[in-house]
Amino acid sequence: MSPPRLFISYSWSSHDHELWVIDLASRLRESGIDVILDKWELKEGHDSISFMEKMVTDPTIQKVAVISDSKYAEKADGRVSGVGTETQIISREVYEKQDQNKFVAVLPERDPEGKPYLPAYYKGRIYIDLSAPENYAAEFERLVRWVYDKPLHVKPEIGKAPAFLEEEPTKSLGTSVSFRRAIDALKNGRPFVEGAVDEYLAIFSENMERFRITLDDSRDADDQIADSIEEFTPYRNEFIQLMLAIAQYATNDDMQKKLHRFFERLLPYLGRPEDMNSHHSWAFDNFKFIVHELYLYAIAILIRYERFAFVDRLLATPYYVSTNANRGREATTTFADFRDYMESFRGRDQKLRRLSSRADLLKQRAESSGFDFKSLMQADFVLYLRATLNDDYYVRWWPETLVYATNSYGPMEVFARSRSASYYEQANKLLGGVSANDLKAHVATLQGDRDKVPSWQFERISPAVLTEIDKLSGLP
Incomplete structure (x- = not known):
């Protein structure tokens, strides 16, 4: 296959600019592109404007790079208005008669306000920006790919409709919009970041009620609880992404308070709601697993990013227990309540001969979290040590995942x-x-x-x- 041919059109703005163009042309030739440049092709006595017009219309030249600096844009626009007949610039008439995929503007510089120098006929079109040294390599690759018609992002083939469209709709927390807003606010330092995070956490905690289950006696209870936990996975992953953003961008006192209040709002899910008169003893085990997992990931992520003071505040600050959740205990509790005993899975342990089905499930689910299970084990161990440092029996934390340690x-x-x-x-x-x-x-x-x-x-x-x-x- 013969190499692609590229003509470079530019203005003789200055000696330094001409050297810049020659360097670019040399780099492109080293990338296997047959570059046509006046410095290499024109001899004494040749008509430069005629040469340029011929190169632009030559069907064997697949691509034309317009090096658009301030002089180029000025001369191009001057020619459109009838001024500046001395220029070698591509005219609007020539440009519009050709396949526009044949042309691309390449910026060697920008104006003092950071705006691109572009001819009037080219404005609004995509260009390649070689004006910033820190982006030169990436933009040069874009130019090479354009010449070869090998873009970095290729439109994929249309696949089959996903199977889930034929299935019953799953439960939703309704957090997708508030999640995107909170992530954007955290990563980009928006002034409304605390409000955005607070809104997301409030919707998340309130709508967890949608995942409350009523056990069906005709089905294995363990399976129903496991199904509910699996159904919650997208929202667990959503929370993990939020925690990663908080750990990287916003570990101030106000964010710690918001996260602390969020977990307080999850405590009632571990017990019987006020409006529920009777219940199966396993009815809340899906929530016990979910809340425990969320807390474990929160601590693990903060430890990974060495936000030790943030972790200390979360662990040291008592958690208020609302009336319907305190079950006759004190009005506040410790972090240890986020690991509550699950009555289910005992039969599964015996049937599968496993030491801890709960630990197995935490490990298995870590594979879809994008987070290292060893980090969860480390957080579990830290929480266990922190709990044992207090002599009060009720603050002990049973480290489920350490069956693997x-x-x-x-x-x-x-x-x-x-x-x-x-x-x-x-x-x-x-x-x-x-x-x-x-x-x-x-x-x-x-x-x-x-x-x-x-x-x-x-x-x-x-x-x-x-x-x-x-x-x-x-x-x-």
Whole structure:
């Protein structure tokens, strides 16, 4: 296949500009393009304007690059109005008689206000911008692709209608619009960011009621609960994306309060609503799993981005329990309530001979979250340690995912990094600011009290190994 032929049209604006054009033409030839340039083709005595007109209309030249600097645009527009007959610029008449896919404007510069220099006949059309050094490589690739008719983005073939169109519509939280608005506000620093996030979280928490299930005695309850959890997956993933944006762009006190209030609004879903007189003992297990999973991801994401102070505030601040959810307990509770015991799945554990179907499901679902399951395990372990640092039995957190951290599992990343004393000075906020020596003493106590160390039949975690406690703060 013969190389594509490209003619470069430009104005002799200055010696520096001519050198810029020659450099561009050389780069294009190195990319396998047969570039036609007056500097290389014209000899003494040749008519430059006639040469240019011939190149533009020559059918063997598939592409024409118009190097549109200030002089080029000025001369082109002057010729349209009858002024400036000395120019080699493509006239409007010539341009409009040709296939417009044959032409592209290439910017070597912009005006002082950052606007492109373009001939009047070209305005409103797509151009290639080589004026900014930081974008030169990407824009040069666009130019090469244009010459070869190999665009980066190719329209895909039309496929078959998706199968879900034939299925019954699934439940919706109705958050799609508010989610996009919140993500845009977070990533682009909009002034309404806090209101946008608050609106999304309010809709999310209120409309979770749509996922309340009424168990059908004719079907296996475990399956119904698992189906409801699976149906919620798109909204879990939505929340994960929001948390990633918060962790990267907005970890201020106001955002912490909004997230704290959001989880407070989820607590009532873990128990019987005020207007429900009778219920199956497993009726809320889908919510128990969903709320626990959301909280676990929130903490895991904040730890990944080392937002340790943010995590500390979420864990240290009591959560208000509304009247219909406190079940005769105190008006406030701790973060440990977000991991509530599920009565279901026990039969599944026995039938499948699994140590924890709940942990299995968390691990399986992590594959569709775009988030590393090891990060969830780390968050689970941090929450377990934080809970055990308080002597009150009711603040204990059972770390479901750590069934996968028994035997030869090594130290969690945040503790491996805490070999550095300076790193641990920041990371210890995850544990309420406990000193290295106090944590070492606490871990030794846990290791000596088997009742405080989570186990699954004969499998047991080792807090000393997971914290790499013997090396904690051993380095500067």
